[in-house]
Amino acid sequence: MSGMVAVIDYGMGNLHSVASALQHVGADEVVVTHDAELIRKADRVVFPGVGAIRDCMAEIRRLKCDELLVQALTEQHVPVLAICVGLQALMSHSEENGGVDCLGIIPGEVRFFGNPLEDGQGQRLKVPHMGWNEVRQHRDHPLWAGIPDMTRFYFVHSYYVHAENRSLLAGSVEYGVSADAALARDNLFAVQFHPEKSADAGLTLLKNFLEWNGQC
């Protein structure tokens, strides 16, 4: 039983894809909301995000979604999945928009991929990093269940995460640099890619999230 899944909506972009994907893999109930009461009652929380970090952070703070997130993580102790800009917002600071302070829930930086960006053979790489890339799994985790190492997920981002505490690294992706693709800490799993757009691999991860007890 997945129980009620709250997808935190702070008004940035369309969250229906996340909600439909969760429903598709069998969520009992999915609500897209920033209502504090609903989020407090949720059995699981998804913290998504698209768009530019400055606007996202402003809306997260204005709607007090930061407090709700911290509460879900540390008081409700429910499983939390952060996606894309949701992951970036958890870090200490982002280079995007001339430099923006983020939530600092996970100490670390959000950095620009660089321009020009090259791979190991000196081939030019396009930015944004857009498309299907291989995720190297750095540790076992319930959310990786049934997903082979080096499976491709769909990415679209120009800034990448680097966590200070390297023991949190659950997955990485190579694109000119080695970027953090997944971070795991207690009841939090945070991914840079879009599981809701990553076909079967992504749906498996979301299904694993619905079955996860928040331990790892």
Add this chain to the structure above:
Amino acid sequence: MGLAKRIIPCLDVDNGRVVKGVNFVDIRDAGDPVEIAMRYNEQGADEVCFLDITASSDGRETTVHTVEQIAEHVFIPLTVGGGIRSVEDIRTMLNAGADKVSINTAAIHNPELVRESALRFGSQCIVVAIDAKRVDDVDGLPRWEIFTHGGRKPTGIDAVAWAVRMAELGAGEILLTSMDRDGTRNGFELGVTRAITDAVEIPVIASGGVGTLDHLVDGVTVGGADAVLAASIFHFGEFTVPQAKAYMAERGIEVRL
């Protein structure tokens, strides 16, 4: 190994029905965009492109509804283009479930639309579609110009310079269609593909003219495209997406298998 080159089947949709039909063997309704998009998803397409050619404004409601239905059933990225004129049109499509919206003529009339929408929704969801036609210089050097109205109306705008400007304004991707090749099955116009992929930092999707699997290969290896888009070779069941990917992989192109 690294980022895979993407293969993107494209559906031309008029009033909620796929035009030109799609000839999958075991499909119930060859004109239903939802069913067809689901089929491409099952085949392992990396994205789906939905090009709305509906002329009437009533039909736009149908389009929004179709996009909603595709987004409910297909868990790969969906690009929607055709008839996008304003920030409001973009918002409508994103809210309906599109991941990216492609802007074509409206960007020519109002380039600021690209900047505004990239700032509002993020560059990752703003695709600028460029319809280019070869118009060589007086000294015979190759040059490509942007045409509107299905390739009939010249604009005087240089396609390569335009791509650079669109990237500067915040486009996250270029969808490049050769109007000389579209529908010919003679392969992509590789000259303009290479010129634009070299000129911009953002990904470029090559489109227009695919008739064989070698054309897909050439788009990547000669044209330098990050993704290749095709309609008829997939629609009529000549090739499946897995066949195209296997063929490209045999020729050293990294694809998602």
